Amino acid sequence: MAGARLKDVAERAGVSIKTVSNVVRGKVRVAEPTRRRVLSAIDELDYRPNASARHLRTGRSGVIALAVPELVQPYFSELATAVIAAAREHDVSVLIEETGGNPASELRVASGLSDLLIDGVLLSPQGLDQVTLARRERRVPLVLLGERDYEVAADQVLIDNVAAAREATAHLIAGGRRRIAAVGFLSDPLFTFSQQRARGYLDALEAAGLPHEPELTPLVPAFSRTAGQAAMRGLLALREPPDAVFCFSDLLASGAVRAVYDSGRTVPRDIAVIGFDDIEETRFSVPSLSTVAPDKRQLARLAVEALLARTAGDPEAPHRTLHVEHRLVARESTARA
Incomplete structure (x- = not known):
């Protein structure tokens, strides 16, 4: 029928x-x-x-949107799974949108995907600057996810990048490493999460009385395995290579480990490596990768609850910034030599 x-x-x-x-x-x-x-x-x-009929009856469609830069990135695919599970607890469906980190695409999502019936948007922005985001057409509630702290009218669920990076670097120092490189410095000022992780890294060096040597902090074009491998090759070519590397993502760390082995060295005997994100593959790599693990389930739960509270309550209520817990996971890649 x-x-x-x-x-x-x-x-x-x-x-x-x-x-x-x-x-x-x-x-x-x-x-x-x-x-x-x-x-x-x-x-x-x-x-x-019929979502349209439901929307007319209740003012809500029971559908929210989640927008991430790339689903091919394991962190974002794992986050999407966590968001879907959290939304299901509230009888809400999730529309997944991939923005490619493109500012125009992110602004379209932040403005509510006007051609679709959705109750609100969870957005993990990458290329969108604060000024442009502040000018969005605020048709639906918006919650910003992840690592960039915007001064805009939106709830935000954030990771404490500075503290997490400080702990990762301190873990390498506690393992007896003294010449510690960092792979993940980005030249683009839009990527404030990279700057925050850099600050945590530098704070830990200063607290331990270790110098910051610019040659140990190469710029990378992206958080990818290829970029991590290239950066590590450059570090290994130094007159005095590092004895440890803090990578600002697990994908960077994966590429770095590959470069270490290609050079005839091993991890962690010659160089300890730690990443960030705790994607699933870190547990099964050889050696298993030490990493910073943001609580993705908590992030998803807080984000979904914040968005649904905004759709059901006063849209003009004061906006909140919520912080997600993290933990340092020590595995084989940072074991004492």
């Missing part, structure tokens, strides 16, 4: 419309025989919930 309605399903299953709604939403327990009968009627009639 084309365009089957909730009423049609109820009549086919011999139940009330409310019972059908309870089965569709899955929030109220329905007797198993009744549930099977309703599901069978849904299949027979090819019933699909």
Whole structure:
């Protein structure tokens, strides 16, 4: 039946419309025989919930958008999985949008994807500057994720990059390393998370009485395995190579480890390596990679709850900045030589 309605399903299953709604939403327990009968009627009639109708009745569609730079990046794919799980707890669906870090795409998402019915947006911005973001058309609530602290009218869920980088560097120092490089310095000022991690790295060196040597902090074009490998090759070519490297992402660290082994050296005997993000592959690499682990589940939960609170409450209420916990995970790549 084309365009089957909730009423049609109820009549086919011999139940009330409310019972059908309870089965569709899955929030109220329905007797198993009744549930099977309703599901069978849904299949027979090819019933699909109407988001537009729901939006007209309640003012909400039950759909939020999550926008990330690249799903091919393991961190963002893992974050997307966590957001979907957190949203499911509130009977909310998630539309995934990939921006490529393009400012125009990020602004379109931040303004609400006007051609779609969504209740709000979770955005992990990369290329969008604060001035442009402040001029967005605020049609829907917006929560910013991750690592850049914007002074704009939006809730934010952030990682303490400075503290996390300080701990990662201090871990290398505690392991007896003294010539510590950092791979992840970016020249683009938009990438404030790189600057924050750089500050934590430098703070830890200063606290330990170790000098900052510019030759140990090469610029990279991106947070990728290829960039990490190239940067590590440059460090290994120095007259005095480092004995440890803090990489600002696990992908950079993966490339760095490859370069170390290509040079005939080993990790951690010759060079200790630590990353950032705790993506799944770090647990299975050889050696397993030490890393900083932001609590992605907590980030997802706080972000979804902040967005839903904004959609259900006063849109003009004061905006909040929430901080996500992190922990340092010591694995084989930083074991004492």
